[in-house]
Amino acid sequence: xxxxxxxxxxxxxxxxxxxxxxxxxxxxxxxxxxxxxxxxxxxxxxxxxxxxxxxxxxxxxxxxxxxxxxxxxxxxxxxxxxxxxxxxxxxxxxxxxxxxxxxxxxxxxxxxxxxxxxxxxxxxxxxxxxxxxxxxxxxxxxxxxxxxxxxxxxxxxxxxxxxxxxxxxxxxxxxxxxxxxxxxxxxxxxxxxxxxxxxxxxxxxxxxxxxxxxxxxxxxxxxxxxxxxxxxxxxxxxxxxxxxxxxxxxxxxxxxxxxxxx
Amino acid sequence: xxxxxxxxxxxxxxxxxxxxxxxxxxxxxxxxxxxxxxxxxxxxxxxxxxxxxxxxxxxxxxxxxxxxxxxxxxxxxxxxxxxxxxxxxxxxxxxxxxxxxxxxxxxxxxxxxxxxxxxxxxxxxxxxxxxxxxxxxxxxxxxxxxxxxxxxxxxxxxxxxxxxxxxxxxxxxxxxxxxxxxxxxxxxxxxxxxxxxxxxxxxxxxxxxxxxxxxxxxxxxxxxxxxxxxxxxxxxxxxxxxxxxxxxxxxx
Ligand SMILES: [Zn+2]
Numbered sequence: 001x002x003x004x005x006x007x008x009x010x011x012x013x014x015x016x017x018x019x020x021x022x023x024x025x026x027x028x029x030x031x032x033x034x035x036x037x038x039x040x041x042x043x044x045x046x047x048x049x050x051x052x053x054x055x056x057x058x059x060x061x062x063x064x065x066x067x068x069x070x071x072x073x074x075x076x077x078x079x080x081x082x083x084x085x086x087x088x089x090x091x092x093x094x095x096x097x098x099x100x101x102x103x104x105x106x107x108x109x110x111x112x113x114x115x116x117x118x119x120x121x122x123x124x125x126x127x128x129x130x131x132x133x134x135x136x137x138x139x140x141x142x143x144x145x146x147x148x149x150x151x152x153x154x155x156x157x158x159x160x161x162x163x164x165x166x167x168x169x170x171x172x173x174x175x176x177x178x179x180x181x182x183x184x185x186x187x188x189x190x191x192x193x194x195x196x197x198x199x200x201x202x203x204x205x206x207x208x209x210x211x212x213x214x215x216x217x218x219x220x221x222x223x224x225x226x227x228x229x230x231x232x233x234x235x236x237x238x239x240x241x242x243x244x245x246x247x248x249x250x251x252x253x254x255x256x257x258x259x260x261x262x
Numbered sequence: 263x264x265x266x267x268x269x270x271x272x273x274x275x276x277x278x279x280x281x282x283x284x285x286x287x288x289x290x291x292x293x294x295x296x297x298x299x300x301x302x303x304x305x306x307x308x309x310x311x312x313x314x315x316x317x318x319x320x321x322x323x324x325x326x327x328x329x330x331x332x333x334x335x336x337x338x339x340x341x342x343x344x345x346x347x348x349x350x351x352x353x354x355x356x357x358x359x360x361x362x363x364x365x366x367x368x369x370x371x372x373x374x375x376x377x378x379x380x381x382x383x384x385x386x387x388x389x390x391x392x393x394x395x396x397x398x399x400x401x402x403x404x405x406x407x408x409x410x411x412x413x414x415x416x417x418x419x420x421x422x423x424x425x426x427x428x429x430x431x432x433x434x435x436x437x438x439x440x441x442x443x444x445x446x447x448x449x450x451x452x453x454x455x456x457x458x459x460x461x462x463x464x465x466x467x468x469x470x471x472x473x474x475x476x477x478x479x480x481x482x483x484x485x486x487x488x489x490x491x492x493x494x495x496x497x498x499x500x501x502x503x504x505x506x507x508x509x510x511x512x513x514x
Contacts, residue, residue: 152451156431190385210372221374
């Protein structure tokens, strides 16, 4: 799930159980045995996606919601911040891919499963607004379990308010691209993730609205083995394409080139 | 207690969207089907008159007894229901009709069928379309309404809640299952009509009891007449500002 191996160590592949040396994972964090991927941190994702040293993060003054008093939540946030070195479950900024400027947002499933809360929602709205102001295309790497329960209704209301910010971005006629990575679920899936102009899924990613546990509990449907995988969605016509991690950078560069405006 | 409240709003005797629809509107004409997948029984949609004004109605059916609840999928709207709603909202936009939704649902349908036919996409489309609507829209929470599935019906200029209704990020059971801690975090989350009014999300809390239908009618008339004074751009702006204000309140 969330392996971040230290040098020279061995880890077990969460997909096939094979033992993999840290060096064998490579920059794409792909298992040499079963070729499945590990989930990337936002930093790892940026490293394999944008031109070296091109990423300039948007700066935010962190705010907290004093109306939320859920016991243990503040400690949980601190623990996640210390472990991931992130302020929240998303990184956002401007960068280039093959020299083409763009705004980019990268969610990180290692930070409270990439869940959408007040702060993550605000960053994504600012990302759309900044892309509009700078007249740049926008790429979002989605990795999220959905809305963050600890912020209740405030998390839920990110779904519609982000789409309101997106609507203004759309007036620029710049392209917006979602890359759905593992996992893309719930309130994130049913909001901006599927509303960008292009919706690309990374190979093997799990993507859906409802979780499989919930589906099994509330419906009699039999679930196929590849249910809610990127490939399953492609087969049902729900994503534009499925792309392997090692090909994504080149693929995105081509999409940006095809959507460049004079 | 939350559990008592849930028991009450989920009981067979709870006021249904059909009862409210019949009382509030006249000349109701049902519009069926999403034109592609089918016709979701969980959602009744159509056009009717409220006083003398044509409005679009989106009513989620939960059902009173076990047989009805099975037929209506317990109010869990499927992908087909969201696509039907979307079709009705687009027509409302074209004819400049207000959209009024009646909400009583634990969440959106969770099934392989809905997943395979684009439940996420359908909810996202409806959320966006409701947000961009240049005619007034309004949501009335009769029982419970949770998750993005309910928000799609409640991305509106005005939200009216019956005093015992609930509106949360997910059903209390789902919240407790996802955040598995000793204390039930539902106790700390604003989800009741009064708590949501306090944060500025709910505009009107309707008293229940024998006069509940009259009270709903009065609330709708009051809110709709205010919205009828706004032009298209003002309606879009008001909706957007309302939600952003809720999110900014309390942050420091
Ligand atoms: Zn493996």
